[in-house]
Amino acid sequence: MSSSSINACLEAARKADAPIIIQFSSGGSQFYGGKGLDNTNYRAAIAGAVSGAFHVRTMAEQYGVPVILHTDHCAKSLLPWIDGLVSASERYFKVHGEPLFSSHMIDLSEEPIEENIDICKDYLSRMSKMGILLEMELGITGGEEDGVDNSDRPIEDLYSKPEEIHQVYEELMPISNLFTVAAVFGNVHGVYSPGNVKLEPKILARAQEYICEKLGDKAPEDKKPVLFVFHGGSGSDVTDIQEAIGYGVIKMNIDTDTQWSYWEGIKNFEAKYHDYLQTQIGNPDGPDKPNKKYYDPRESMRAAELQTVKRLEQSYEDLKCLNILGLGETSAENVLGPRRGGLPV
Numbered sequence: 001m002s003s004s005s006i007n008a009c010l011e012a013a014r015k016a017d018a019p020i021i022i023q024f025s026s027g028g029s030q031f032y033g034g035k036g037l038d039n040t041n042y043r044a045a046i047a048g049a050v051s052g053a054f055h056v057r058t059m060a061e062q063y064g065v066p067v068i069l070h071t072d073h074c075a076k077s078l079l080p081w082i083d084g085l086v087s088a089s090e091r092y093f094k095v096h097g098e099p100l101f102s103s104h105m106i107d108l109s110e111e112p113i114e115e116n117i118d119i120c121k122d123y124l125s126r127m128s129k130m131g132i133l134l135e136m137e138l139g140i141t142g143g144e145e146d147g148v149d150n151s152d153r154p155i156e157d158l159y160s161k162p163e164e165i166h167q168v169y170e171e172l173m174p175i176s177n178l179f180t181v182a183a184v185f186g187n188v189h190g191v192y193s194p195g196n197v198k199l200e201p202k203i204l205a206r207a208q209e210y211i212c213e214k215l216g217d218k219a220p221e222d223k224k225p226v227l228f229v230f231h232g233g234s235g236s237d238v239t240d241i242q243e244a245i246g247y248g249v250i251k252m253n254i255d256t257d258t259q260w261s262y263w264e265g266i267k268n269f270e271a272k273y274h275d276y277l278q279t280q281i282g283n284p285d286g287p288d289k290p291n292k293k294y295y296d297p298r299e300s301m302r303a304a305e306l307q308t309v310k311r312l313e314q315s316y317e318d319l320k321c322l323n324i325l326g327l328g329e330t331s332a333e334n335v336l337g338p339r340r341g342g343l344p345v
């Protein structure tokens with residue numbers, strides 16, 4: 001998580017002629033602000049996420065692509081982090097009439113469902129006033145991410161129940177329809193060799209059917225009352241991804257695969273120019289030749305960005321969202337002068 005990885009996302013979106021969701025985890029936000037900064041009460045993670053949001057807002061206008069600014073898993077202990085960001089959005093809203101962030105996830109899947117829903121209701125009331133979307137989680141995403149290790153959880157916790165998704169729908173809908181549900185259907189964070197957990201996207205279809213039955217005449221025409229989120233998209237089979245989209249998934253998270261693509265870009269760069277990267281002066285072309293243009297970090301980071309743009313192009317294809325903005329072949333322009341919301345005021 002850096003301005004470099006954000007720029008790779010924006011470049012990929014422009015190339016794909018499509019919008020993108022850029023999301024910050026708490027650890028990623030802290031990293032964005034700088035790991036040397038004191039993070040007591042998540043101060044560094046709050047400041048880092050705000051700083052990243054301004055970077056995205058400023059640069060997205062230059063690339064000409066719409067971006068949804070989202071924050072990822074926020075467990076109960078991390079709520080002060082989201083409180084800081086919602087306050088930042090409230091301040092921003094007063095000036096610009098729109099929030100700083102578009103969407104936040106609150107992940108209380110570790111808590112009893114009543115508590116999970118109650119806290120989500122409070123945040124949904126506060127956030128929906130500014131048009132901010134709430135993503136909530138039911139059930140446990142397996143694997144390990146951002147220091148949270150769920151790799152030993154019992155298998156039944158990895159699949160959400162239709163009754164629970166219905167309960168969430170019934171309780172949140174009267175407040176606002178600006179919510180999505182990260183229901184789990186065997187999702188795993190990270191990429192592992194094939195194991196015991198299997199993706200079962202049909203769980204989402206069953207939940208939609210169950211809720212439609214309960215809603216009767218009030219069920220929406222497309223029979224997909226719930227907007228679902230797919231966690232752990234990395235390493236997933238394209239048929240599972242597209243099946244899940246058919247059942248109402250509107251967002252898929254991908255992290256591990258882009259961590260790999262970023263690293264792979266650096267790895268390949270090092271392999272290609274290895275002999276030019278060992279000393280400041282002296283390479284196969286001569287003992288006096290300077291190596292500055294190889295070890296300048298921008299060179300290896302740009303290789304990382306290009307490899308990430310390539311990986312994201314594959315995701316756009318998997319998610320069936322290539323060429324939907326109608327920007328055509330025109331390249332990104334550099335818009336001069338501050339525009340609405342573009343720069344801090």
Ligand SMILES: [Zn+2]
Nearest residue numbers: 141231232253
């Ligand atoms: Zn996740």
